[in-house]
Amino acid sequence: xxxxxxxxxxxxxxxxxxxxxxxxxxxxxxxxxxxxxxxxxxxxxxxxxxxxxxxxxxxxxxxxxxxxxxxxxxxxxxxxxxxxxxxxxxxxxxxxxxxxxxxxxxxxxxxxxxxxxxxxxxxxxxxxxxxxxxxxxxxxxxxxxxxxxxxxxxxxxxxxxxxxxxxxxxxxxxxxxxxxxxxxxxxxxxxxxxxxxxxxxxxxxxxxxxxxxxxxxxxxxxxxxxxxxxxxxxxxxxxxxxxxxxxxxxxxxxxxxxxxxxxxxxxxxxxxxxxxxxxxxxxxxxxxxxxxxxxxxxxxxxxxxxxxxxxxxxxxxxxxxxxxxxxxxxxxxxxxxxxxxxxxxxxxxxxxxxxxxxxxxxxxxxxxxxxxxxxxxxxxxxxxxxxxxxxxxxxxxxxxxx
Amino acid sequence: xxxxxxxxxxxxxxxxxxxxxxxxxxxxxxxxxxxxxxxxxxxxxxxxxxxxxxxxxxxxxxxxxxxxxxxxxxxxxxxxxxxxxxxxxxxxxxxxxxxxxxxxxxxxxxxxxxxxxxxxxxxxxxxxxxxxxxxxxxxxxxxxxxxxxxxxxxxxxxxxxxxxxxxxxxxxxxxxxxxxxxxxxxxxxxxxxxxxxxxxxxxxxxxxxxxxxxxxxxxxxxxxxxxxxxxxxxxxxxxxxxxxxxxxxxxxxxxxxxxxxxxxxxxxxxxxxxxxxxxxxxxxxxxxxxxxxxxx
Numbered sequence: 136x137x138x139x140x141x142x143x144x145x146x147x148x149x150x151x152x153x154x155x156x157x158x159x160x161x162x163x164x165x166x167x168x169x170x171x172x173x174x175x176x177x178x179x180x181x182x183x184x185x186x187x188x189x190x191x192x193x194x195x196x197x198x199x200x201x202x203x204x205x206x207x208x209x210x211x212x213x214x215x216x217x218x219x220x221x222x223x224x225x226x227x228x229x230x231x232x233x234x235x236x237x238x239x240x241x242x243x244x245x246x247x248x249x250x251x252x253x254x255x256x257x258x259x260x261x262x263x264x265x266x267x268x269x270x271x272x273x274x275x276x277x278x279x280x281x282x283x284x285x286x287x288x289x290x291x292x293x294x295x296x297x298x299x300x301x302x303x304x305x306x307x308x309x310x311x312x313x314x315x316x317x318x319x320x321x322x323x324x325x326x327x328x329x330x331x332x333x334x335x336x337x338x339x340x341x342x343x344x345x346x347x348x349x350x351x352x353x354x355x356x357x358x359x360x361x362x363x364x365x366x367x368x369x370x371x372x373x374x375x376x377x378x379x380x381x382x383x384x385x386x387x388x389x390x391x392x393x394x395x396x397x398x399x400x401x402x403x404x405x406x407x408x409x410x411x412x413x414x415x416x417x418x419x420x421x422x423x424x425x426x427x428x429x430x431x432x433x434x435x436x437x438x439x440x441x442x443x444x445x446x447x448x449x450x451x452x453x454x455x456x457x458x459x460x461x462x463x464x465x466x467x468x469x470x471x472x473x474x475x476x477x478x479x480x481x482x483x484x485x486x487x488x489x490x491x492x493x494x495x496x497x498x499x500x501x502x503x504x505x506x507x508x509x510x511x512x513x514x515x516x517x518x519x520x521x522x523x524x525x526x527x528x529x530x531x532x533x534x535x536x537x
Numbered sequence: 538x539x540x541x542x543x544x545x546x547x548x549x550x551x552x553x554x555x556x557x558x559x560x561x562x563x564x565x566x567x568x569x570x571x572x573x574x575x576x577x578x579x580x581x582x583x584x585x586x587x588x589x590x591x592x593x594x595x596x597x598x599x600x601x602x603x604x605x606x607x608x609x610x611x612x613x614x615x616x617x618x619x620x621x622x623x624x625x626x627x628x629x630x631x632x633x634x635x636x637x638x639x640x641x642x643x644x645x646x647x648x649x650x651x652x653x654x655x656x657x658x659x660x661x662x663x664x665x666x667x668x669x670x671x672x673x674x675x676x677x678x679x680x681x682x683x684x685x686x687x688x689x690x691x692x693x694x695x696x697x698x699x700x701x702x703x704x705x706x707x708x709x710x711x712x713x714x715x716x717x718x719x720x721x722x723x724x725x726x727x728x729x730x731x732x733x734x735x736x737x738x739x740x741x742x743x744x745x746x747x748x749x750x751x752x753x754x755x756x757x758x759x760x761x762x763x764x765x766x767x768x769x770x771x772x773x774x775x776x777x778x779x780x781x782x783x784x785x786x787x788x789x790x791x792x793x794x795x796x797x798x799x800x801x802x803x804x805x806x807x808x809x810x811x812x813x814x815x816x817x818x819x820x821x822x823x824x825x826x827x828x829x830x831x832x833x
Contacts, residue, residue, distance in 0.1 A: 338725070339723060339724060339725040339726075340693060340725040340726070446728065450728070450730070453733065454730070454732065454733075456830065458829075458830070476667050476668065476698075477698075477728040478728075480668075480698050480701060480702070480727075480728055480729060481728055481729075483701070483705070484701065484729060484733055484736075484737065487705070487737060487740050487741075488736065488740070488829065488830045489829045489830070490828050490829030490830075491829075492705070492708065492740065492741065495705055496705045496706070496708070496709055499668075499670075499701070499702045499705055499706075500670065500673075500706075503662075503667075503668045503669055503670045503702055504669075504670050504673075505669055505670060505671050505672065505684075512666075512667065514726075514728055515666045515667075515693060515695075515726055
């Protein structure tokens with residue numbers, strides 16, 4: 136075991152990213168390779184305080200992206216579950232800090248993500264390489280004996296994926312989910328999250344990007360390494376609408392498959408039921424959507440899921456021309472949220488269709504007039520949030536690794 | 538150049554003296570709900586007639602032929618000047634527009650406001666991830682000019698929801714409602730689907746003219762078509778002000794014809810066919826609902 140005195144570590148950290156000189160460390164040789172970072176990393180893992188921006192975190196965060204390859208190769212196979220769990224915590228905290236804190240930006244050369252706002256690509260940003268580091272650690276941890284390591288890693292994947300979905304960091308999420316599902320192929324929550332990812336890719340906000348993604352994947356598969364940059368919204372793309380629609384349907388088909396799998400693995404997973412119904416409705420199958428979502432709409436669910444179930448039921452009933460049932464569902468959705476605009480617009484649609492245009496106008500006026508306080512409307516974020524949400528899942532994971 | 542996405546749609550409509558419209562007090566905010574009914578006693582139709590790119594003037598009632606569910610109706614010509622134009626400006630406030638583009642859009646809105654004539658009013662709806670009625674119909678141009686530049690950009694585009702609200706608002710004032718709807722792209726965030734929006738269009742009376750930038754899908758051209766409006770796909774926001782002015786001017790010069798439905802069942806969907814003697818491209822609503830939709 137590499138050892139390093141705490142004083143030496145603190146001195147090194149005080150110097151920022153300066154590395155301890157080889158001679159200052161009593162043992163840095165493992166398998167014939169001398170690397171002062173190995174000992175520094177091990178010390179950082181042991182001394183980092185969970186969820187704190189401390190010196191071990193800031194020091195390791197400042198290392199170049201390629202520094203971890205050798206460190207992990209040398210160290211990971213010999214460490215125990217407790218150490219690996221701590222290492223997972225350190226790199227998760229670094230990734231979180233690099234996502235949210237300006238003083239700890241991700242290093243250049245890391246993975247790049249495209250920022251899409253309202254359906255349009257706006258810029259690219261560098262993402263933390265520490266999710267990938269953490270995944271390597273998770274892969275070692277899950278091999279350890281006993282039920283805890285696997286439970287810790289599964290909880291980590293659920294929490295981190297929910298967080299990435301909440302951020303809308305879908306490229307990072309895709310890689311994270313792929314690794315998670317490879318380890319836990321029968322985890323219903325990961326299947327739900329994978330379905331939600333593809334539901335988001337099928338969303339109008341991301342339809343163009345999803346289409347480009349699919350084209351890029353196809354070109355790579357055919358050995359074409361580069362893709363011409365896609366023009367802005369004014370660029371001539373005569374087939375954009377048709378191919379965008381087709382790409383959306385393809386994503387929604389994948390989402391449907393994943394939600395069905397999640398439900399097969401856990402029939403009580405109501406969120407998967409609601410999202411499956413939403414996707415079925417988007418694919419034009421409202422009759423089946425009603426059948427699927429009805430049990431969730433009748434269940435006693437937390438507010439987000441209860442609202443979402445009522446909205447999906449209302450929309451599908453409306454599409455089927457069952458306006459009384461649609462109105463009742465929208466009423467429930469409005470009640471769950473104290474009158475979210477989306478639910479009220481649904482209510483106004485039903486009033487209009489039932490021949491009450493004055494009532495329809497009164498309803499929308501009440502929730503859209505200037506000066507009316509905007510209420511949180513879960514409809515605008517259904518493709519980003521899960522129930523339970525990322526914060527709850529993250530806290531549960533942190534409790535597990537304490 | 539206005540795209541002829543909705544060319545020669547044999548259609549038209551709108552209601553009713555029977556509406557008992559009670560809103561749109563000039564200069565006033567919404568104080569009480571409008572009172573109107575889905576019952577149709579008199580159908581009024583805004584009709585645009587063009588030969589080539591020129592609007593045809595000088596037609597009389599005898600020049601129009603209207604079929605309501607295939608049954609010919611007795612047509613009367615309404616003096617357009619007797620019916621003030623009420624404009625609902627529905628403008629995209631999503632933050633996909635940069636500051637310069639937003640400036641162009643504000644200028645376009647103000648151009649419509651500045652062009653309002655006595656007796657004419659405007660209402661303003663903005664939308665991003667939520668829809669806001671900035672003001673109901675008012676003739677207070679100063680207030681409108683201020684509000685059109687005041688909306689705070691936000692993410693996403695609840696375009697269909699906004700169009701639904703704008704069309705409902707359009708029917709809240711006596712006169713001829715027109716919705717001028719601008720978005721820089723297609724819907725991304727509405728609770729309403731395209732089909733639901735088109736159903737709203739068939740149940741309300743506003744003529745919807747759509748100006749878009751970039752991709753817009755199939756719903757917006759169809760929305761313009763079923764309401765007898767126009768669909769304009771622009772390439773640059775600095776041209777939108779001219780398009781708005783062109784739309785308003787063209788709307789004022791449309792014909793308003795009316796008829797009392799005769800020889801047709803009262804309840805249900807009425808398909809309209811509008812033609813003119815001597816031919817021409819006719820743009821008008823595709824039909825109207827009387828009474829509630831049948832429940833399945």
